[in-house]
Amino acid sequence: MSRSLPTSPTDVGVDEVPTLEASVRDAARTAVGISGDITIPKWKVAAPTSARRRVLGLSLINASISLPLTTLLLLSPEIARDNNWTTTTVGGTVIAAAILAGLVGAPLSDRVPFNRRTAASVVFAVNSAVFALLMNLIPAFGWFLLVALARGVLFGLGAPIWRTLAFDSTVPEARARAIARTHMGTLIGSALGGACAWIAIAGLTIGTGQALLLSGILAVILSLGSLLLTETKVGGAEPDRLRRAMGQVDDPVAGLRPSWSESTLRVRSIPTVKFALTSYVAIGWCAGAALIVPVIRLSQARELTDGTAALVITIASAVAFLTLYLVARGLEKSVRRSPESLAAVIPVGLIIGFAGLLLIGLVRPVISPQLALATIGGFLAWVALDITMLSVIQPEDRPTAVGISLFSAIGGSLLALLVISAVSSLIGGSAAYAVAFAVASLPMILFWRRSKKLIRAVGPDLDARLGVDDETQDFDEAVAESGSVPVLSARNIDFAYGSVQVLFDVSMRVNEGEMVALLGPNGVGKTTLLRVLSGLESPQAGVVRLAGDNVTDVNASKRVALGLSQIVGGNAVFGSMTVYENLMMYGFSLGRDRASIKEGIDEAFQVFPKIADRRNQLGSTLSGGEQQMLGLSKALITKPKILVVDEFSLGLAPIVVGELLEMVRQLNARGTAILVVEQSVNVALNLVDRCYFMEKGEIVYEGNAKDLLAQPELVQALSLGGHPTAADSDPVTLDKSGSPA
Structure with a gap:
C-alpha cells in the first residue's frame, strides 16, 4: 500500500530511527488486532448485532x-x-x-x-x-x-x-x-x-x-x-483501520480482482502459506481417520453395535463443540498477543488430534473420549490455522487461499482413508484396528516439524502484508530522502530459467517523466529483466514496484491497467489486422470503454500523421519503421505512466530511427516515463537522461547519459562487456531503492 510517511529519516536522530520503525510496526499490528491487550470483552460487546x-x-x-x-x-x-x-x-x-x-x-x-x-x-x-x-x-x-x-x-x-x-x-x-x-x-x-x-x-x-x-x-x-x-467489505474493518493507522491512501492493486492463477502464484509464494498447507493436510488426515472409525470398528473388530457407532460420533461432536466454545476466549488472547502466539496453537492441536487417533487404536472398546480428543485437536488447529494463514494474505487473495487449503484438507482425508483401510485389510482381525491407527498417528512427526517452521515465518510474513517489513521500510526511507517516488523500481531481483540463474541482485529505477536506457551486449539479461518488470516472468527474489506499490506478483494485464506498457521491437503489430484494428485491439486493455478507446485512437492519429494515413492498411504491409511507429502510437491509447520499449531501432535505417526518436521524445513530453532497451549505445545515450549497463545478469554501471557520452573509452569498455576501471570512473554504489548512494 502507498504510505505517506510523516517524517523523513533525516528529520530524526540516528538513535530514533529504530524506535520510529518499531512504532510504525506496532501501529500496523494494532490495527489488525495484535494489540497486546488480552482483556477480552463479552461477545455482545466485541461484536455488533450485524456481525453476530x-x-x-x-x-x-x-x-x-x-x-x-x-x-x-x-x-x-x-x-x-x-x-x-x-x-x-x-x-x-x-x-x-x-x-x-x-x-x-x-x-x-x-x-x-x-x-x-x-x-x-x-x-x-x-x-x-x-x-x-x-x-x-x-x-x-x-x-x-x-x-x-x-x-x-x-x-x-x-x-x-x-x-x-x-x-x-x-x-x-x-x-x-x-x-x-x-x-x-x-x-x-x-x-x-x-x-x-x-x-x-x-x-x-x-x-x-x-x-x-x-x-x-x-x-x-x-x-x-x-x-x-x-x-x-472485503477484509472487513481491517483495511480502513490499517490505512488510518498508517496514513495510507487507497491501494490501486487491492482494488483489482486477481485471476485464479495470479492469486495462486501470490499465495503460494508466502512461506507461511506453504507450511500452512501441510497443516491442512494434517487436519484433513485427522478428520478422514475419525470419520472411518465406525466403519473399521464394525467391519474388523466388531466391538460396537451399529447404533453405538453413530452415538459415538454424536457424543464426540458434542464434547468437541463444548470444548471449542470454552477455549475460544483463550484463542482470542493468543491473537492479541502476537502472530507467533496463535501459530503455536496449531502444533498443539495437531498433537492432541493425533494422540486421539493413537488412543483410538490402543484403548478399547470405549472410543467416545478418544474420538472426542481427536476431534477437539483437529478443530483447535483448524481455527488457529485459518486465522494465521488468512492474516498474512491480502484480502483479495483470501478466497483463493481457502480454495487451496480445501483441496489440501480433502487430500489429507483421502490419504488417511487409503492408509488406514490398506493397513487394516492387510493385517486383518482385531489387531488391524490398533495397528491401522498407530500408523495413522505417525505423520504427526512430519506435521510437527512443518508447523514449527510456520511459527517462525508468520511474523515476517504478516509484516510484509502490512507493509512494515524491512524491505518496505527501507524503500520508504529512500523515498523520504530523495523526495520522490520512482514510477518504476526494481530491487534485488534474482531470476532463473529452471536451474540457470540469469539475473543477480538487480536494482534500478525510473523516475517520473524520466527517460532511462538499459544497455549492454547480447545475452546479459536485458530482455529478461524487462519481462520481470512487465509481469511476464516472476522473480525468485526481489521486489518490483510501480509508483511505489508492490506489483511483484501482479500479472502483466493488471500492470497495464496500473500504468505500465511494453512495446516489443518487431513484435508489436498483428499483421492480419489493419492499423485501425491494431489500435482497437490494444485499446481493449482499457476494458469496454469505447469512448476512451476512440479518444485515444484519434489522439494517436493526430500526433502521428503517418499512421493516420495508413489506417486501413494491413499491419503486415507496413515497413519496419512504420510498424514500430504503430507500436509506439499504441501508448497514446492507454496513457501509461511508463512505457517500456525493447530494441525499437533494431534493423532500421538511420533516418527511420531518427523519426522514432522524435516520437519517443513526444511521448515523454506528454508526461510518460520511458525505459528503453537498446543495443545502439549512441542512439540511447542521445535520447535518455540516465542509463544502466548490464553484464552477466548484473547492473555494473549507472550514470548520467551526457556524462557518459563525454567518456568514449568508458562507453567502449561497457559496450564490450567490460567493467569501468578506476581511471575511467568512480564505482557507483546503488542504495536500496536502486538510486546512486
Whole structure:
C-alpha cells in the first residue's frame, strides 16, 4: 500500500530511527488486532448485532453441510444393503464429490464478485441442502451419483466464500471467537447427523430412508440461516483501520480482482502459506481417520453395535463443540498477543488430534473420549490455522487461499482413508484396528516439524502484508530522502530459467517523466529483466514496484491497467489486422470503454500523421519503421505512466530511427516515463537522461547519459562487456531503492 510517511529519516536522530520503525510496526499490528491487550470483552460487546448475525448465519450454513454428510457416511452400509450396492460404491461417490469440490468448485468460487458474496452464499448453501434432500428421493445409483457430484461442486463454490466472510465479519480483535463459532456449527451438524443415523440404526421409529430424508429436511432448514448474512467489505474493518493507522491512501492493486492463477502464484509464494498447507493436510488426515472409525470398528473388530457407532460420533461432536466454545476466549488472547502466539496453537492441536487417533487404536472398546480428543485437536488447529494463514494474505487473495487449503484438507482425508483401510485389510482381525491407527498417528512427526517452521515465518510474513517489513521500510526511507517516488523500481531481483540463474541482485529505477536506457551486449539479461518488470516472468527474489506499490506478483494485464506498457521491437503489430484494428485491439486493455478507446485512437492519429494515413492498411504491409511507429502510437491509447520499449531501432535505417526518436521524445513530453532497451549505445545515450549497463545478469554501471557520452573509452569498455576501471570512473554504489548512494 502507498504510505505517506510523516517524517523523513533525516528529520530524526540516528538513535530514533529504530524506535520510529518499531512504532510504525506496532501501529500496523494494532490495527489488525495484535494489540497486546488480552482483556477480552463479552461477545455482545466485541461484536455488533450485524456481525453476530453474520457469524450465526455462517454457523448454520456449516451445520447444514456437515449434518447430511455425517448421516450419509454412518448409514453407508445400510444404504448399500438396501439398494444392492457396495459400501465401496457409496464411499467412492463421496470421495468423487470431495475431489470435484476441490478441483472445480474452489477455482470457480474465485470468480464470484466481492460485492455479491452474501447473495452467492445464500444460493450455494440452500441449493446444497436441497440437493442433500433430493439425493435420497430416487433409489437409483445414477441419480445418487449425479446429485452427490452437484452437491460437491456447490460446497466447493461456497466454502471459500463462507470462510472468508467469517474472517471479515467482525473487528480483528473478535475474529478468533467468530471463526471458532462458525466451526462450532460444523460440530452441531455432525452431532445432529449422528443422532439421525443412530435413530435409524437402532430401529427407533424410522428406518434408513426416513433418517436420510430427515437429515435433508433439517439441512434445508439450517441453510435458511444464510438469510441472516449481510454484505461486508472485503477484509472487513481491517483495511480502513490499517490505512488510518498508517496514513495510507487507497491501494490501486487491492482494488483489482486477481485471476485464479495470479492469486495462486501470490499465495503460494508466502512461506507461511506453504507450511500452512501441510497443516491442512494434517487436519484433513485427522478428520478422514475419525470419520472411518465406525466403519473399521464394525467391519474388523466388531466391538460396537451399529447404533453405538453413530452415538459415538454424536457424543464426540458434542464434547468437541463444548470444548471449542470454552477455549475460544483463550484463542482470542493468543491473537492479541502476537502472530507467533496463535501459530503455536496449531502444533498443539495437531498433537492432541493425533494422540486421539493413537488412543483410538490402543484403548478399547470405549472410543467416545478418544474420538472426542481427536476431534477437539483437529478443530483447535483448524481455527488457529485459518486465522494465521488468512492474516498474512491480502484480502483479495483470501478466497483463493481457502480454495487451496480445501483441496489440501480433502487430500489429507483421502490419504488417511487409503492408509488406514490398506493397513487394516492387510493385517486383518482385531489387531488391524490398533495397528491401522498407530500408523495413522505417525505423520504427526512430519506435521510437527512443518508447523514449527510456520511459527517462525508468520511474523515476517504478516509484516510484509502490512507493509512494515524491512524491505518496505527501507524503500520508504529512500523515498523520504530523495523526495520522490520512482514510477518504476526494481530491487534485488534474482531470476532463473529452471536451474540457470540469469539475473543477480538487480536494482534500478525510473523516475517520473524520466527517460532511462538499459544497455549492454547480447545475452546479459536485458530482455529478461524487462519481462520481470512487465509481469511476464516472476522473480525468485526481489521486489518490483510501480509508483511505489508492490506489483511483484501482479500479472502483466493488471500492470497495464496500473500504468505500465511494453512495446516489443518487431513484435508489436498483428499483421492480419489493419492499423485501425491494431489500435482497437490494444485499446481493449482499457476494458469496454469505447469512448476512451476512440479518444485515444484519434489522439494517436493526430500526433502521428503517418499512421493516420495508413489506417486501413494491413499491419503486415507496413515497413519496419512504420510498424514500430504503430507500436509506439499504441501508448497514446492507454496513457501509461511508463512505457517500456525493447530494441525499437533494431534493423532500421538511420533516418527511420531518427523519426522514432522524435516520437519517443513526444511521448515523454506528454508526461510518460520511458525505459528503453537498446543495443545502439549512441542512439540511447542521445535520447535518455540516465542509463544502466548490464553484464552477466548484473547492473555494473549507472550514470548520467551526457556524462557518459563525454567518456568514449568508458562507453567502449561497457559496450564490450567490460567493467569501468578506476581511471575511467568512480564505482557507483546503488542504495536500496536502486538510486546512486
